[in-house]
């Protein structure tokens with residue numbers, strides 16, 4: 039409706055919807071291809087069209103505007119501990135699970151699916167993250183849980199027939215009676231998240247099972263069918279499979295205290311929870327809880343990086359789309375030299391992040407058979423999570439600003455992306471913890487890690503600043519007080535790996551990335567890097583077809 043005071047709107051960008059999130063993203067298409075995932079192109083495009091549709095955008099919006107609600111007791115005062123989600127959340131879950139984003143990197147028996155299954159799955163995770171990231175929390179935890187369950191083959195064999203299905207079944211019922219299942223994770227307690235050794239939750243043996251009593255300060259996706267939980271035993275900190283129902287069909291002793299009121303990630307429920315004699319099965323040996331659950335965390339860290347890269351891709355695409363439609367001073371924003379510098383600088387960052395996450399996923403694919411890829415995966419997973427996830431909030435702020443005031447209001451997806459971005463850097467090991475993990479990998483697997491660094495040097499030979507960056511990273515990580523300067527070293531290591539990954543996909547853009555990131559004093563603002571007009575055009579045309 040218009041009035042004399044409010045004319046028909048003009049010079050506003052049209053909605054960026056009903057697009058194929060795969061086909062329009064050349065950096066993604068090529069990163070997937072160069073990392074051996076091209077066999078799934080048709081399926082990726084189908085997925086890209088579905089997730090790029092106006093309907094999915096609407097579902098993402100609704101799921102976040104109508105956050106989950108916890109009901110602890112029923113009308114008669116009996117505990118029920120249920121969390122209700124908006125139908126849009128269930129629809130997002132249905133589509134992600136239908137495409138196997140929660141399990142496709144595993145065989146039906148819970149072994150690595152082989153081929154390029156990690157890269158193929160990552161491409162879908164990357165696209166889904168551009169639309170709605172909250173629901174990806176149970177999706178990532180479910181697929182990652184299989185790696186920890188591998189330590190307890192009898193439990194894995196029981197759950198795989200249900201977990202391997204592509205049905206989403208939100209019914210509140212024992213997992214064994216369902217058409218599909220999801221799995222969450224409970225590690226963090228009030229007195230320590232990073233320092234899980236300080237966990238006080240206690241597990242006591244009861245026949246073949248255990249009874250667990252204690253609390254978790256954060257336990258997301260509480261309507262999962264089971265959780266992998268850490269608790270102390272006589273043998274030390276151990277990992278457990280804790281289902282929502284006991285084997286006799288009664289509801290397990292899992293009582294949710296409240297849901298967190300979060301900055302973002304609003305479609306996802308994150309609970310505070312108490313366990314009261316909760317039934318659980320042990321996963322792995324007593325005392326080996328950290329070693330067991332780290333198998334899961336390695337995979338959720340990988341997904342944090344993929345999701346942050348996806349969020350930044352979405353920010354860039356929205357910014358570029360807007361700048362190509364919006365006219366300021368008789369010229370499209372995209373043709374204003376200073377805006378072009380900002381967008382091109384952002385485009386080279388996203389292109390490098392995308393190439394890097396796909397290269398990392400390729401290492402996950404090849405690690406079971408190639409020691410050098412296993413070493414790449416071990417050393418670089420924390421570095422990639424650190425660098426990509428920490429860059430996302432600042433990047434999304436910049437993308438938001440490209441839309442001017444429209445970027446700041448809730449009609450645009452950028453406000454939601456901006457709120458969402460920090461969590462990937464915080465959970466699954468916060469920034470400092472990732473840096474310390476890189477140092478740990480270097481000290482424990484020194485020779486293999488040094489070989490990874492030497493390979494990165496070979497793969498970046500000739501790129502501006504690469505040799506100096508590599509020697510800086512090695513020297514800094516090996517110096518006696520390396521903890522103090524670990525952030526500098528890990529950032530450079532990740533950027534070196536990004537340059538190497540991009541050099542395989544698009545050498546000219548790897549050169550631009552290296553010139554502006556490795557070969558110069560680090561500039562913190564997008565748009566401060568210097569590109570020629572032709573270089574900017576090359577980056578932007580590739581980022582989003584005009």
Ligand SMILES: Cc1cc2nc3c(=O)[nH]c(=O)nc-3n(C[C@H](O)[C@H](O)[C@H](O)COP(=O)(O)OP(=O)(O)OC[C@H]3O[C@@H](n4cnc5c(N)ncnc54)[C@H](O)[C@@H]3O)c2cc1C
Pocket residue numbers: 222223224225226229230231232233256257258259300303308461464465466467468469470471474
């Ligand atoms: C939305 C949300 C959902 C979550 N869902 C779950 C869940 O489902 N399950 C679960 O188990 N947890 C969950 N968490 C918890 C999350 O994993 C932890 O918050 C995170 O691991 C950090 O732990 P912490 O909060 O105890 O902080 P701390 O461990 O106290 O860390 C605080 C800061 O200190 C830094 N730090 C820690 N150790 C060192 C060191 N040695 N040197 C230097 N710096 C250090 C960290 O990097 C961090 O910046 C969730 C968190 C959020 C925000």
